[in-house]
Amino acid sequence: MTNSVYGSAPPGVTPPPFRLFDRLVHSLLPAPCLGCGQPLPARGATLGLCGVCRAALSRQPAQACAVCALPLRETYALPPGYRCGACRRDPPAFDRLLALWSYRPPLDAVVQALKFRRLDYLGRHLAAALAGELGPGIQGIDRGIDQVIPVPLHWRRHLARGYNQAERIARPLAALLELPFSTALSRGRATPPQSLLGRTQRLANLRRAFRVPRPQEVRGLHLLLVDDVATTGATLDAAAETLKRAGAAAVTALVAARTPADPFIVPRA
């Protein structure tokens, strides 16, 4: 029996050791920039990045599919609502995907630190950037949205990580947008890391992964479905499909970053 800040861990699951110790050390030492490793001038620098690295963040291109946000190479200005070929042939279950940045350095380091280095305050920083950049007046992520809902993690991965990184973004985002936060979507079963699977197997696995135990909580609502990164969009597609089958009227997916059309890296799940 292992006792920790999490209580007793189920058999076969090792909780992360020294979590509080890690955080204490991190709060005492001068933090290096997550992008370039140079010491940060001030504690709590936005996104854990120095000014030079923040200036190097690449925005999601404006020339992109209106549904899945796939960057498009057409040199002429696309008409409003223009959809990529894949979305015309087989549209995803979400109504549209909004992304603030391209998943390129140095943002990949920020997302990986949120996921794997337990720097959960980065979720708040990402939420503030999303609310500030995509909030009222720009793309209007709050327009017509009833509730904010994170893509859930399976409990086993949740336990190993200590938190769900999507929830760490979605909860402060809901507060900033003054919208209710929902926990109606849950994970039914563990899915193997998506990067290890082919597309067909990945979609089949994901379709069975999500559940809405209390459909009355989402019925008729327009939900803002939040995750850290969209790679193929398959996770958001499967989650949105589950929400719509439970009666959600509309699903807008929102991520901090989307992989570029020419991905330099396959992110870990």
Ligand SMILES: [Zn+2]
């Ligand atoms: Zn830097």
Ligand SMILES: [Zn+2]
């Ligand atoms: Zn598309």
